[in-house]
Amino acid sequence: MSESAVLEIHDLVVHFETRRGFRQRTTVRAVDGVSFDISQGEILALVGESGCGKSTIAMSVMRLLAPTSGHILVEGRDLASLRGRELRRARQRIQMIFQDPFGSLDSRQTVYESVAEPLVVHGLGRQGEERRRRVLAALDLAHLRPPERLAANYPHELSGGQRQRVAIASAMVLEPALVIADEPVSMLDVSARAGILRLMMDLRDRTGVSYLFITHELAVAWMVADRLAVLYLGRVVEIGTSPEVVAHPAHPYTRALLEVTSGDGELGEGAVLAGETPSASRVPEGCRFHPRCPLYAERGQPEVCRTQDPTLCGVGRAAPGEREHLVACHFPDTDDRGAP
């Protein structure tokens, strides 16, 4: 754990109790023990398919929902212990960008009003001139130029990429320490994505802001993130630097993701991982991936996979100064065998 950690998550657990019918009560284990940290100026990507818990983690960090257990420390402070004005002040340090660029902006507000909103909410930039300066600076930072002209537009007059930039400007106007980006480019056209990703990296370089980048696309994470964590059914199954994880994936799930993303040409039906991700209310015993794991089948269904939940262990490849490559698997691939 680095001293300049902007975000620290320790054993985060988020379980939802649902009641189906009169007597049945099921527990949806959305997040089942996740730990990671983000240093200052770092971009960490959470990669996983729907149901893996990545959005739930984001909501927990933003305190839009309360975790079942675990600790979330923002700049060293546990948000759970803060109340009222202190909590609101702490919220300034984390901002969020959502997947839907149109849905996250108020269609009745101009771009200026949307970007000024955080300032208004926190009572900052009291003199009109100061506020205006900050808004225009944020718009400019988000490459929305000329800022004065675009500030008067309404969301429906802008393209998807521009709207997302407005959302980014609104997140940056408070100069936060951490920005959580939940699938920021999935609803954008492929040609517009690069611009947004480049912007985000540019902002990191210029202001030192950190990102928690959530995506279901491994390729996007690879391009933009320093480190990436692969999630499956509420758990981190692999975490390491982007080049390392993509070049030497140690977990079979990561390998499967890589294969469908980067492989090309005809896909035999056998090459794709079979089945579907089980529901988070029925997490498999032992290693949660074992029912679909090709290694499990290959190795004759070893008992350890059925009974023991693997923990994150080092893969032993990190150079000095580099962050470790960790994987949660009983039979991780530590040679180059699996790289596609």
Add this chain to the structure above:
Amino acid sequence: MSLLAIHELSVDYALGGGSLRAVDSVSLEVEQGESVGVVGESGCGKTTLGLAIPLLLPGNATIPQGSIQLNGEELVGLSEEAMRHHRWTDVAFIFQGAMNALNPVQRVDRQILEAIRAHEPTTTKDEADARVLRLLDLVGIAPSRVRSYPHEFSGGMRQRAMIAMSLACQPSLLIADEPTTALDVISQAQILALLASLQRRQSLSLLMISHDLAAIKRVCGRLVVMYAGIVVESGPTRLLLGHGMRDARAAHPYTQALIRSHPDLQGERQLAEGLTGHPPDLSRPLVGCRFADRCPKAEDRCRTIAPVPVTLAPGHLASCHLLEAT
């Protein structure tokens, strides 16, 4: 004779006071047993093109010119009654987000049964039941799951059910509009593999519409690239996209830009390039090449004269002034 032959087709939308040409003189052909992919970004007209074929366009759309021939028969101008005979039995359409269009209060097998009964009423109950089971098996849904309701299926399985339903009456042509959007990466790959195998095994002709070049690459032998209502390039997928996008031989700057926008995990780790700006407003009159505003190689003549298709190799056409050289 091609299974599907679209010639100079245009589709206009009437919008409060004006009109917009969403598809402008598009020609394309699908041979028997072939799979063709139509790729383009939002607003390029690919969905409109797809909807035009089975004449499923919304009320404010008209076809001012062009022809759509299915097995030699002209579809444009057919009455709704006549078209209904062709739908599902000759050409089936899977809508975008179709997996959510299943009737939530009816079992999946019954829905497919209904489709069969509606189009082939002479089928006996036993025959129809057997067909339903076969169809669902074809798409990889186990017999034990056929009597489920849609909400008991995952997204991937619902999409499989939709594919099964579309094949219920053995159409010769299947049009799939964004069959993998909203699915998880692994489910997407599964559906694409399924489509590819169905196409091979049933010699089904497939017209797949998608914004995802990688998806089209996995399934389609031929590629048609659309931009702002027109076809800018078409040709064999292998030739245009190459292996892993690296030895791509696509000639049109837009296609090239699309290819460069897709990250290549096997290459160097860098940010894929993108395109600035956005497509032109189709409700305004257009002059010159539609891509000129965003094209890195645009010259003066590109802004004034619209380019015409040039044959670069057998089956490979592109509309760009820079290719007209010799």
Add this chain to the structure above:
Amino acid sequence: MSLAEIVQETEDESRRSRPGIWRQLWHDRMGRAGIITAIVMLLVIGVGPVIFPFNAQAFGISAASILQGPSRAHWFGTTELGQDVFREFLIGGRISLYVGGSATIIAIVLGAGLGLISGYYGSWRDTVLMRFTDFFLVLPTLPLIIVLAALFGQSILVTSLVIGLTSWPQTARIIRSQVLSLRERPLVLRIRSMGARDVRIMGKHILPNVAPLIFANLVLVLSGSILAQAALAFLGLGDPVQVSWGTMLHNAFDSGAMSAGAWWYVLTPGAGIVALVLAFSLIGHALDRVLNPLRRGRP
């Protein structure tokens, strides 16, 4: 894409090329008919008494002036007291509208307010408020007004109150359901994540987006209230002094106008009620069509 997203995208796209709500209402046949009728009626009611100032004390002088048919002197005939029906009609219209309007304001303020709070906060607040709403939903209008009238006398205040109190649950439910869905939109999540106070979120982001729905509902409640007021007055529960159209009908029947063949006495206020209620009803339904993307019929 889920159906909700497809709907949202259709809505967004059409917002770009969509003319204003009023223009759309005008294009809709129902809306146009409603607007025209409403304007005509409002003009008649509003301006009528000014253009035709009748002497309030002009009761009939002799028996001969009672229940007279339409004539040059009395365009719509006379009442059983020899009053001019037209004059009574013009004044009665104001009362009908006034009561209808007050009741509507009570209903909308209560209904929208509770719906907003209920939908936004959810959990126990929602449960409590919804049970409270249910209580008022099943409250029967007639016994309530009889009891209140017995306690506080028959007046337009009591009538307005009763109608308002029995109409608000409908509004509350509609608004609550819209707020529930708005609350989950990324916009609200984003503003909440910023740390904005609930009051600000409700007032600045949710309320304006619910306003069109509130307005459509308001128009329908207005039409219903006017009808309710007429019905209550007809049954004799209205204010006997402030004569509304309903009261006119009550008086007409009471004095045996029908059997005397004095159709003008019944038709005039009756037609007035129908026209006014129909006008607002048409506008309300047309508004609902205009605002509701799923009903617009475009893919």
